[in-house]
Amino acid sequence: MIKVDIFTFNPFQENTYLLHDESRECVIIDPGCYEREEQEELTSFIEINNLKVVELLNTHCHIDHVLGNYFVKEKYKVKLAANKIDEPILKAVKVYAPNYGFVNYTEATIDRYIDEGDQIKFGNTTLDILFVPGHAPGHVAFYNSKENICIGGDVLFAGSIGRTDLPGGNFETLIKSIQDKIFSLGEAMVVYPGHGPETTVGREMRSNPYCALRA
Ligand SMILES: [Zn+2]
Numbered sequence: 001m002i003k004v005d006i007f008t009f010n011p012f013q014e015n016t017y018l019l020h021d022e023s024r025e026c027v028i029i030d031p032g033c034y035e036r037e038e039q040e041e042l043t044s045f046i047e048i049n050n051l052k053v054v055e056l057l058n059t060h061c062h063i064d065h066v067l068g069n070y071f072v073k074e075k076y077k078v079k080l081a082a083n084k085i086d087e088p089i090l091k092a093v094k095v096y097a098p099n100y101g102f103v104n105y106t107e108a109t110i111d112r113y114i115d116e117g118d119q120i121k122f123g124n125t126t127l128d129i130l131f132v133p134g135h136a137p138g139h140v141a142f143y144n145s146k147e148n149i150c151i152g153g154d155v156l157f158a159g160s161i162g163r164t165d166l167p168g169g170n171f172e173t174l175i176k177s178i179q180d181k182i183f184s185l186g187e188a189m190v191v192y193p194g195h196g197p198e199t200t201v202g203r204e205m206r207s208n209p210y211c212a213l214r215a
Pocket residue numbers: 060062065135136154
């Protein structure tokens with residue numbers, strides 16, 4: 001059984017996800033922790049629950065999702081996996097981070113490129129990957145069909161969608177990613193987004209003002 005734990009970090013109120021199962025192996029997705037208190041919140045949870053962090057994953061590489069990459073890599077000696085297309089997006093973060101006040105940001109490099117068709121394994125769990133560009137050009141989502149869990153990043157939100165006005169963003173591409181890929185995961189799929197509360201594919205398919213399917 002996959003357990004999903006959610007931490008909301010940094011001024012962007014970004015959701016950082018910890019996925020683990022009965023084996024106690026764990027992956028960290030989009031660590032947004034920046035301040036020391038945020039880092040400590042994450043590490044003490046891992047310690048208290050006796051989890052073993054085995055990999056670090058990014059759905060995409062916007063600043064709010066990667067602020068804690070370096071800390072997690074160093075602390076747990078794990079590799080960072082992300083899509084290659086977002087590598088320039090990641091490299092740009094250190095250039096603009098000080099403008100947002102993140103003067104202590106340190107870049108962590110991608111160790112493993114992941115794409116649709118690849119799988120992430122931890123403990124007794126396998127996550128599949130969807131390539132869902134539009135918000136960011138190299139955006140991916142991680143999902144498990146048996147347990148209806150999808151860590152979707154900034155693609156589909158409860159009642160909204162990711163913004164498409166940042167470099168590499170495209171509205172039509174995003175809608176296509178949602179309707180062709182995310183919606184194909186089935187109505188019961190629970191989507192855990194990069195911001196705000198979780199939702200289901202069924203709910204957004206029927207009522208999302210941007211991407212609902214019209215009969
Ligand atoms: Zn983003």
